[in-house]
Amino acid sequence: MSLRSFFDPKSVAIIGASGTPGKGGYALIENMTKTDFKRKVYPINPKRREILGLKTYPKINKLPEVVDLAIIVINNEAVPQMIDECGSFGIKNVIIESGGFAEASERGKELEKDVLRKARKFDMRVMGPNSIGMIDTSSGFSTPYVPIEAVKKGRVAFVGQTGLLESVFIPLIQNIGVSKVVCMGNKCDVDECDVLEYIIDDSSTDIIAMYIEGIRDGRRFIKIIERSEKVLIVLKGGRTTYGARAVSSHTGTICGENRVYDALFEQYNIIPVKSFEELFDLVKVFISQPFPNGNCVGIITVTGAGGVTASDCCEDNGLEIASVSSRTLEKIREVYPTWAPVKNPLDVWSAIEKTGSEEVYRRATEEFLADGGVDAVIPVIGAVSWMELDIRLFLHLKKKYPQKPIILVGLLGEPDILLRWKKILEPEIPVFPTAERAIKALALLEKFGRKSILKKNKMLRNPH
Amino acid sequence: MSLRSFFDPKSVAIIGASGTPGKGGYALIENMTKTDFKRKVYPINPKRREILGLKTYPKINKLPEVVDLAIIVINNEAVPQMIDECGSFGIKNVIIESGGFAEASERGKELEKDVLRKARKFDMRVMGPNSIGMIDTSSGFSTPYVPIEAVKKGRVAFVGQTGLLESVFIPLIQNIGVSKVVCMGNKCDVDECDVLEYIIDDSSTDIIAMYIEGIRDGRRFIKIIERSEKVLIVLKGGRTTYGARAVSSHTGTICGENRVYDALFEQYNIIPVKSFEELFDLVKVFISQPFPNGNCVGIITVTGAGGVTASDCCEDNGLEIASVSSRTLEKIREVYPTWAPVKNPLDVWSAIEKTGSEEVYRRATEEFLADGGVDAVIPVIGAVSWMELDIRLFLHLKKKYPQKPIILVGLLGEPDILLRWKKILEPEIPVFPTAERAIKALALLEKFGRKSILKKNKMLRNPH
Numbered sequence A, B: 001m002s003l004r005s006f007f008d009p010k011s012v013a014i015i016g017a018s019g020t021p022g023k024g025g026y027a028l029i030e031n032m033t034k035t036d037f038k039r040k041v042y043p044i045n046p047k048r049r050e051i052l053g054l055k056t057y058p059k060i061n062k063l064p065e066v067v068d069l070a071i072i073v074i075n076n077e078a079v080p081q082m083i084d085e086c087g088s089f090g091i092k093n094v095i096i097e098s099g100g101f102a103e104a105s106e107r108g109k110e111l112e113k114d115v116l117r118k119a120r121k122f123d124m125r126v127m128g129p130n131s132i133g134m135i136d137t138s139s140g141f142s143t144p145y146v147p148i149e150a151v152k153k154g155r156v157a158f159v160g161q162t163g164l165l166e167s168v169f170i171p172l173i174q175n176i177g178v179s180k181v182v183c184m185g186n187k188c189d190v191d192e193c194d195v196l197e198y199i200i201d202d203s204s205t206d207i208i209a210m211y212i213e214g215i216r217d218g219r220r221f222i223k224i225i226e227r228s229e230k231v232l233i234v235l236k237g238g239r240t241t242y243g244a245r246a247v248s249s250h251t252g253t254i255c256g257e258n259r260v261y262d263a264l265f266e267q268y269n270i271i272p273v274k275s276f277e278e279l280f281d282l283v284k285v286f287i288s289q290p291f292p293n294g295n296c297v298g299i300i301t302v303t304g305a306g307g308v309t310a311s312d313c314c315e316d317n318g319l320e321i322a323s324v325s326s327r328t329l330e331k332i333r334e335v336y337p338t339w340a341p342v343k344n345p346l347d348v349w350s351a352i353e354k355t356g357s358e359e360v361y362r363r364a365t366e367e368f369l370a371d372g373g374v375d376a377v378i379p380v381i382g383a384v385s386w387m388e389l390d391i392r393l394f395l396h397l398k399k400k401y402p403q404k405p406i407i408l409v410g411l412l413g414e415p416d417i418l419l420r421w422k423k424i425l426e427p428e429i430p431v432f433p434t435a436e437r438a439i440k441a442l443a444l445l446e447k448f449g450r451k452s453i454l455k456k457n458k459m460l461r462n463p464h
Helices: A024-034 A078-091 A106-121 A170-176 A193-199 A218-226 A241-248 A257-269 A275-290 A304-316 A326-333 A350-354 A356-368 A394-401 A415-425 A435-461 B023-033 B074-088 B104-119 B172-176 B192-199 B218-226 B241-248 B258-267 B275-287 B305-317 B324-333 B349-353 B355-369 B393-400 B415-425 B434-463
Strands: A010-015 A040-044 A069-072 A093-096 A126-128 A133-136 A153-158 A178-183 A207-212 A231-236 A271-274 A296-301 A376-382 A408-411 B012-014 B038-046 B069-070 B093-096 B125-127 B135-138 B153-160 B177-182 B205-212 B232-234 B269-271 B298-299 B377-383 B409-410
Touching: A024 A040, A024 A408, A024 B104, A078 A106, A093 B275, A153 A170, A153 A193, A170 A178, A170 A275, A193 A218, A218 A257, A231 A257, A231 A275, A231 A304, A241 B305, A241 B393, A257 A271, A275 A435, A275 B069, A296 A304, A296 A356, A296 A435, A304 A435, A304 B241, A326 A356, A350 A356, A350 A376, A356 A376, A356 A394, A376 A435, A376 B012, A394 A415, A394 B269, A408 A415, A408 A435, A408 B409, A415 B415, A435 B177, A435 B355, B012 B023, B023 B038, B069 B074, B074 B093, B074 B104, B074 B393, B104 B125, B104 B269, B153 B172, B153 B275, B172 B177, B172 B275, B192 B205, B192 B218, B218 B258, B232 B258, B232 B275, B241 B434, B258 B269, B269 B275, B298 B305, B298 B355, B298 B393, B298 B434, B305 B377, B305 B434, B349 B355, B355 B377, B355 B393, B393 B415
Parallel strands: A010 A040, A010 A069, A069 A093, A093 A126, A153 A178, A153 A207, A207 A231, A231 A271, A296 A376, A376 A408, B012 B038, B012 B069, B069 B093, B093 B125, B153 B177, B153 B205, B205 B232, B232 B269, B298 B377, B377 B409
Antiparallel strands: A133 A178, B135 B177
């Protein structure tokens, strides 16, 4: 059964709608109706006649139509009864935003079981409990308290057992561009397999980034992944004893054996990450950069120490420092003082003093991109106001050499400068504050690309 | 022989002084004389009569006095001859800023050998070549192009084979506060042992943070470290084959066996880091936080997923999630809705909805700090504008519980908010954008503190 009614319902009931600004049941309606006029929104509230200009209904069975989706934000104890009322009226899709279920206590676990039992009776799909729902930039539907116009359309779907992606992290997601964000909460019914199945057929999504605490049905998960051609990046919470214990008071999920997940991810070319930072770093690189032809990197850096630490990091992550042709080096040497060494990693400091930052970075980056031995280029620039160059030069070079990844490093320094560069370059060229983060992301891009090609070749040889 | 004349010379000659704004030999004089009036600065330039209001001298031997320090910024080929001239005149301390020596070519290696041979003849100490010198906030002396008033006084010395610390990274060092910054360059003469020996007796320094590509005299290094009571954090460049190769075109240093360094650092409680980011993270934590009594952490977080990933990271880094007393949990439960679980890691979301961010974070942090089972507290707060709280509440708590480390996490979100929090809290309380960075730094603080106590006990038992 498709989840379409969750992502693009024609009509929605808000059970627990509130007329008090600041309450969840108020903000939800406010955000849902502010920019989205194409669907019907019905607030359910026995004490008021209207909320935000919408007529309210005292009970679900007084609605003029059977809505596609009901969103429940009432107290946990009252939820099972409400599932009965929704089911009796014919509603087939429900999001439970309320907390106080399996994540909270033994009583909560019972309530959650009760909810599920009742839902099954009516053939009803339930997302949550403890879920703030979804944002869909294609359909324009949004259930969290975040106004959908604050979310930039893009080609990445974020799926998680957390509302973090739809609250605190919104400004970060914003830089990337989003197709869908889904918070599954406790996954009493709708789980990662249901959501993945829906999203791998979604033409607006290229990359799926997930935070999960457990996969319920491994076999089904594998079947879905096997027919998917999208990039899947996964942050698995609860890898450790402490982490697994914390999971039980978050969503009540069973975490499972860590090494089983490791093996699963390795075999099916799913990219595992250890933190949200890494998750966003990878998404930024995968959404904007082509797969490199090989693992040979050209590094252009403002300091010798930067070249040294970047080289260490490349080797740590399985990348090679590219051998650059003598022709390339000759072309670059033109902007250098005679005494200075010209090689990869390229320390541009002495050249900057002679020729100026902009000309040196343009020349070096372009020659590295043009060199057949270089598979990807990482220009490292001090993010400081005295570094005089028009950062858009990298956009021109990206257009000229679209087949090779460029990842820019605006080396720590002044945070304002870094933010400005991000604004100008991203999402075309990802910008990181350290070479280490850029190198790690590039290494995973290379590994994933290589494994994808192997997978495709194998599929060609052994057609199903 | 002390390096005092490098850090606090009474008189300085600038060989290669320039009257052209934008040139190194101009900026150097400009910055050195702008705020520092207590020492004599003599520009050496045969073609001009004055630079920036200072009388110039055509040759070093025409100076009215033998200066404490000469700084050389002329072309590499002319440097050996200039060493002869300085030595003949009686100058004992020289910084060579010029590049084009061992880091550049075979010819440069010869030039460097020549420089050293001549310097030895005159009993002269040479820093560099390829060094931009030092900043000393106590003496007010500064040789890089950075105005010394831009550098905040503090208790951390940064020592490196790179000018990065005195250029791009200045805004970051700024937040921490600096006693000295030293760029040793190629270390043809003055090396890390000379500088360490000087700085471990420097009463204005508590922490020494180093970037090095090699240690020349291991035995001497150990002797110095053994009598030091300062914290030493080291980023060793050239750990890998590629890194070592990059070192040869940076400072021409020999990197040595990686495992020898690992063993050395482990035995002498030197803290190794793998990136500049980690170097600054540790400095921020070590300079402001006490050593914890144990490895049990209290984590307060805005989301369940945040608690899960932080728990995973704690276990990865050898920290434990603290068992919190039931009295503590009772006190915290007062700000929670009845259905919500209260434990460590503590998810405050439901409490915020009931009681408000500020009261919840204050209550939870204070109760965790007061609990005997908790050795350190990490509050994780979404760095977003809708999170309403006065961040200074943590400064009050720090004063009340000075014996326990607090490290704040302003979780990604809006960069402006994070910068504002850093400005208000640092250096008293370090602020990181991810829990992972806070946890890694805390784990190293705990390990270092534990080993330091062992070392002191051992010293008491076996007095030298």
